[in-house]
Amino acid sequence: EVQLVESGGALVQPGGSLSLACEVFGFTLRNHYMGWLRQAPGKGLEWVASISPDGGDKYYVGSAKGRFTISRDTAKNSLYLRLNSLNADDTGIYYCARGYLCAFDHWGQGTRVIVSS
Amino acid sequence: EIVMTQSPLSLPVIPGEPASISCRSSQSLLHSDGTNCLTWYVQKPGQSPQVLIYLGSNRAPGVPDRFSASGSGTDFTLKISRVEAEDVGIYYCMQALQTPNTFGQGTRLEIK
Numbered sequence: 448e449v450q451l452v453e454s455g456g457a458l459v460q461p462g463g464s465l466s467l468a469c470e471v472f473g474f475t476l477r478n479h480y481m482g483w484l485r486q487a488p489g490k491g492l493e494w495v496a497s498i499s500p501d502g503g504d505k506y507y508v509g510s511a512k513g514r515f516t517i518s519r520d521t522a523k524n525s526l527y528l529r530l531n532s533l534n535a536d537d538t539g540i541y542y543c544a545r546g547y548l549c550a551f552d553h554w555g556q557g558t559r560v561i562v563s564s
Numbered sequence: 565e566i567v568m569t570q571s572p573l574s575l576p577v578i579p580g581e582p583a584s585i586s587c588r589s590s591q592s593l594l595h596s597d598g599t600n601c602l603t604w605y606v607q608k609p610g611q612s613p614q615v616l617i618y619l620g621s622n623r624a625p626g627v628p629d630r631f632s633a634s635g636s637g638t639d640f641t642l643k644i645s646r647v648e649a650e651d652v653g654i655y656y657c658m659q660a661l662q663t664p665n666t667f668g669q670g671t672r673l674e675i676k
Contacts, residue, residue, distance in 0.1 A: 491654075491669055494664055549660040552615050554613055
């Protein structure tokens with residue numbers, strides 16, 4: 448059974464940093480694009496970053512470029528998102544998701560990030 | 565960036581009645597292989613989003629056949645033939661033809 452389990456969300460001060468992790472089960476990261484998406488409180492869905500199956504290509508939404516880093520460890524079946532220079536607009540639930548056929552076909556339950564002083 | 569525009573944003577429906585949601589993209593989502601890189605998701609209250617429709621018109625496994633979708637290029641439609649109470653949620657279209665992948669604003673379906 449495919450499962451994705453995020454962790455690492457927390458309350459962090461503006462300007463701070465955080466690392467999110469997503470452990471996956473039931474499939475191998477080498478066979479799929481993987482993504483991070485987020486949802487601000489009461490708002491819609493926003494794609495944040497993706498990484499290619501071989502890990503060689505990484506893509507970011509404009510507001511994340513230079514601040515966020517997506518990575519993975521295939522030995523640990525885990526996807527990561529490092530968030531630096533956080534601001535209030537980064538507050539929300541962060542989901543990891545598996546890419547398949549131009550879609551994200553499996554999502555985790557999400558991990559909550561709150562940026563506030 | 566490809567802009568996705570959904571309508572309506574709010575959709576009150578009587579159970580048993582049909583419903584329809586439109587999604588338009590600012591650029592064609594037709595891939596060189598002939599498929600449309602357009603996905604429909606639903607986010608039910610308190611849950612993570614889940615896929616309803618892949619590649620513009622293909623139902624995901626386990627999705628009831630009262631859900632159907634059509635369209636190509638820049639105009640897409642999701643239809644529910646007979647709405648049930650369990651269909652309450654926010655429906656999103658998303659394009660993954662280009663990065664940044666982008667979503668429509670979401671359509672909130674509620675039961676009248």
